[in-house]
Amino acid sequence: MTTPENEGRKDTPDTMVGTVPGDGPVLPDAKRNPSIATRERRDTAYTPSGETPYLVVQDLTVQFPTADGLVSAVNGLSYAVPLGRTLAIVGESGSGKSVSSMAVMGLHDRKRTKISGSIQLGGDEIVGMPENELMKVRGDAVAMVFQDPQSSLHPLYTVGNQISEAYRVHHKVSKDVAKKRALEMLDLVGIPNPIRRFKQYPHEFSGGMRQRAMIAMGLVNDPKLVIADEPTTALDVTVQAQILDLLNNLQKEFGSAIVLITHDLGVVAEMADDVLVMYAGRCVEYGTAEDVLARPRMPYTWGLLESIPTVSAASEKLRPIKGLPPSLLSLPGGCSFNPRCPYTDRVKGERCTTDLPELLPVDGAGAHTSRCHLHDKASIYEAEVAPRLG
Amino acid sequence: MLYFVARRLVSALSVVLVTLIATFALFFIAPTDPAGAICGDRNCTQERYNEIKQNLHLDKPKVQQFAEYTAGIFVGRDFETSGVVQHCSAPCLGFSFKNDRPVTQMLADRLPVTVSLVAGYAVIVLTIGVYVGSMAAKRRGTFGDRALMTSTLVVSSVPYYIVALMIALYLTILYPILPRGGWTPPSESVGKWFLGLLTPWLVLGIYSCTSYARYSRGSMVETLSEDFIRTARAKGLSDRVVTYKHALRSGLIPVITIFGLDVAGSLAGAIFTERIFDLPGLGVLVLDSLNNYDLPVIMGTVLVASVILVVMNFLVDIAYSIIDPRVRLA
Numbered sequence: 001m002t003t004p005e006n007e008g009r010k011d012t013p014d015t016m017v018g019t020v021p022g023d024g025p026v027l028p029d030a031k032r033n034p035s036i037a038t039r040e041r042r043d044t045a046y047t048p049s050g051e052t053p054y055l056v057v058q059d060l061t062v063q064f065p066t067a068d069g070l071v072s073a074v075n076g077l078s079y080a081v082p083l084g085r086t087l088a089i090v091g092e093s094g095s096g097k098s099v100s101s102m103a104v105m106g107l108h109d110r111k112r113t114k115i116s117g118s119i120q121l122g123g124d125e126i127v128g129m130p131e132n133e134l135m136k137v138r139g140d141a142v143a144m145v146f147q148d149p150q151s152s153l154h155p156l157y158t159v160g161n162q163i164s165e166a167y168r169v170h171h172k173v174s175k176d177v178a179k180k181r182a183l184e185m186l187d188l189v190g191i192p193n194p195i196r197r198f199k200q201y202p203h204e205f206s207g208g209m210r211q212r213a214m215i216a217m218g219l220v221n222d223p224k225l226v227i228a229d230e231p232t233t234a235l236d237v238t239v240q241a242q243i244l245d246l247l248n249n250l251q252k253e254f255g256s257a258i259v260l261i262t263h264d265l266g267v268v269a270e271m272a273d274d275v276l277v278m279y280a281g282r283c284v285e286y287g288t289a290e291d292v293l294a295r296p297r298m299p300y301t302w303g304l305l306e307s308i309p310t311v312s313a314a315s316e317k318l319r320p321i322k323g324l325p326p327s328l329l330s331l332p333g334g335c336s337f338n339p340r341c342p343y344t345d346r347v348k349g350e351r352c353t354t355d356l357p358e359l360l361p362v363d364g365a366g367a368h369t370s371r372c373h374l375h376d377k378a379s380i381y382e383a384e385v386a387p388r389l390g
Numbered sequence: 391m392l393y394f395v396a397r398r399l400v401s402a403l404s405v406v407l408v409t410l411i412a413t414f415a416l417f418f419i420a421p422t423d424p425a426g427a428i429c430g431d432r433n434c435t436q437e438r439y440n441e442i443k444q445n446l447h448l449d450k451p452k453v454q455q456f457a458e459y460t461a462g463i464f465v466g467r468d469f470e471t472s473g474v475v476q477h478c479s480a481p482c483l484g485f486s487f488k489n490d491r492p493v494t495q496m497l498a499d500r501l502p503v504t505v506s507l508v509a510g511y512a513v514i515v516l517t518i519g520v521y522v523g524s525m526a527a528k529r530r531g532t533f534g535d536r537a538l539m540t541s542t543l544v545v546s547s548v549p550y551y552i553v554a555l556m557i558a559l560y561l562t563i564l565y566p567i568l569p570r571g572g573w574t575p576p577s578e579s580v581g582k583w584f585l586g587l588l589t590p591w592l593v594l595g596i597y598s599c600t601s602y603a604r605y606s607r608g609s610m611v612e613t614l615s616e617d618f619i620r621t622a623r624a625k626g627l628s629d630r631v632v633t634y635k636h637a638l639r640s641g642l643i644p645v646i647t648i649f650g651l652d653v654a655g656s657l658a659g660a661i662f663t664e665r666i667f668d669l670p671g672l673g674v675l676v677l678d679s680l681n682n683y684d685l686p687v688i689m690g691t692v693l694v695a696s697v698i699l700v701v702m703n704f705l706v707d708i709a710y711s712i713i714d715p716r717v718r719l720a
Contacts, residue, residue: 139626139627144621154622165627169627217621
């Protein structure tokens, strides 16, 4: 299996630290299962920050057969997240960010979904794992915090009941022990008066408190990986910052890996160590937050950055990305972004509409990769895009 | 919660009162002639007619009649027929001169039959109907789901009395696979009581299961796509717990509304079932009374039926508030 991504990595041996046997937490599994070890050595040691990954996604493809044809929601996606780090997956609606994370939880309906590629969680392969084993992973090693706590909490059970239930699924303990644990978590996520709140229903909570409760529920089993699917989108702006702080602090305390799905680049700047930009089911740019936000090398990322309103650029109108994301049923030929890209005329010939660009290191060798045919991305960004960002 | 129950209770009682007035008005104030009805068309002398009128207190002012009727419900009252005074003890719903018995007693005889029938029916629709619907919802779009839903539609589009008659004829008489319907009080023999009700339970229950399966399927399909179901799965709960604990609890809410009204309606008279399977229940009583113009009995049944409806609605409200905490605020 040699994908364009892997080719790009062959000449970056420095990023493989941590997967060599005898070095790093992936090791025990690697020893037990030599095939995983070789695979990891070749492919997966790669994170933009160069650490040993806990979650490794390799060439993930998620497709939904529909009456109108096969929808490829995620196409050849690869990324890795080490413990204690946060990867932000950024993109518009329908870019595949939620779908790919649902796959990490094994939450897709098997009968309706075709998943290929590999998702390894601490060395265990999630793709193709039987349902009864997946159940043991879900909510335990990996937990999810959903977008809208109003609809994601069960309206008919008390918040306390839902949190202790999450604990008791993975721990054979009495109700009292689980309740104690739930109260502890409510306190930890900053919900005042946990004893009273434990007995209340979600509709008696405010939006921010609800999301705190949701986070308490997600973290009750001390997961190694937390997937936060737009955790602040449904919240008040003033509460958003509190929730992000909470996630940040909890990460420091528990040392878990976080995959943060968002379309808000402000959230990315505050939270992320690494950033992966998705467009139409594909990764179009991947690198450290520093690289992607300060030195973006893909016109789609530029568009995202340009569409953020800034106070200093108040005189100018917002610059939205023109057009709409393509239908996943009929992706445009070549680069999926070409119909909306203002720079296609700078590429010689028709490559933008005929060849799918590979995900290649932007400076020929580094960990920062992007998927674009443009040759002089750096100079275009510095000369044309950066000044507009103010 | 207590406040909620009290409020619902008050509104339920006022509905009963309104029903009482309305029923009374319908039968005794409207241009009907109860005495004439009792007297019959033939051989009714003016003397006899006047006597009946007097016995029924129809010669008194309407308000007094109503007061007497209402008082009878709470403390009982006396009736005089042909010089004999009959006491009708509380709750007195009137006196049937045709049968020479207080209406309350006649209803009390019939009620256990109908309640037995409806209780078994309720068990069948709530277990089999809801279970089948939930299973179909879980497997929606599969061949099994579509086959099941199509067949329920076919069954429920055949009128119930045809299905019931056919089964009674073919399966209990011509090919007696199922026991024939009939009534034995459970105090006499539980076994006979059960066997006599088995066929009507199955026929009424399974026929209605087709509707209940569709209601609960629709409700469950909607619930299973809710975000909180995804959350439950993300916790690592098994499919069974997710479906039958998390989804069913909220999926049941619309089914309970229909169930409450349905049971109230059946209690007031599962006329076809009782007639076809030879069960002397309330429905048959109403039918007979209508044939005989036995107005006090009809009025008593209407009143009881409406009280049952109000009580069932009250119980449904209470059930709601137990299932859904948000209802208690409303």
